[in-house]
Every structure is written in structure tokens, then in C-alpha cells.
Amino acid sequence: MKEDKQQLDEPRNAEVRKVRGSLSEKGVMVPTTQSLESLISRGYGVLEDEELSLNFYEALFLQSKGILDVFKGRVKKPVDFRELLHQCEIVDKNAWTRFLVYRDLRSRGYVVRDGFGLGIDFRVYERGEYGKATAPYLVLVLQEGKPISVKELARVLKSAQGLKKMLALAVVNRRGEIVYYTLSRLTMKEF
16 A cells, blocks of 8 residues: 555545444445435445445444444434444454554545455555556454464465455554555575
């Protein structure tokens, strides 16, 4: 990812209307009866059965920006950020770390989508390129103090190279600060 010293806020927030969504097992569902064009064009969610399905990271980010109100149940009880994060942690024990990386990348102006699997957490699109080109970066989120084997790292790198993507490691330290490293080639030789 190109280094940018100045962090950008989500572009054109004023154009995004506040929406209401319902908590589900896999994220937040927003009915398409609401004006969702600005969210969809910025790379949020996936349209499913006349609803915009937001994954938990997207919902947490949009809720923290004041763009999304989340409710649960038939009585439409409001869900705050902490409760939404708790629901995300039920599905993913590393939810907080992944959310920090998601938020950081989005705040820098990148469009961030779920990874392809294969151990890859996110696909990242250059600023202004979402919908025009494929994501040039794949991001693997790592926590400081939680090791990853060289074999696993090599497997993920090989997958990224097979897709002709740059692999970035997002290492989150204990204070929540994020450092990005890119990998290009991993070769090892016996002596």
C-alpha cells in the first residue's frame, strides 16, 4: 500500500445518509427500502434478497461513524458498539484486532472487503479504484506476541502470489498500533 502520512477521514461523509439495520448471526442486514447507493458505491456490504448484508467489521465501522443504527429482535432494541463487538467476537475471537485494521485502512481512504479465505483477512482496493479494478493488496492480520509459523506464512504468500496480489502483514501491537509490512518473496535454502 502506498504510504500516506496524512490519515483521511471517510470521504464525503456528509453525502452518506444514516441507515437502520437489524442484527443477524452473520452481521447486520439493512433493508433496501432505505437509500443505500452511497454505501454500495463505497464498497460496503453485499446485496442479498433485497437487503444489504454488512459484515460485522463494516457495521462496527459505520456505527462508530454515526452512519448506522443497529437494532435487534422484534421490539427493535438498540444495539450499542460494545454489544455489536461482542456479537462479532462470538463469530471471530480476533474480532477486535481485525476491526482495528479494518478501521485504520478505511480511515486512510481504502476500500476494504473480506478476504478470499486461504488465511487472508482482507482485500484492499486503492483509493478511487473500487469497482474499476481488482484489489491489488491482500492483508493478513497478526497480533504482536501471537506467532505464525513460517510454513503458514509461506502458504499464504504463495496463495497471494498465485493471485498476482501483494501480501501485506498488518501487525497490531498491544497498544492497538498497527504496522504494515509487505512480503514479496520467501525463499529458504539449506546450508
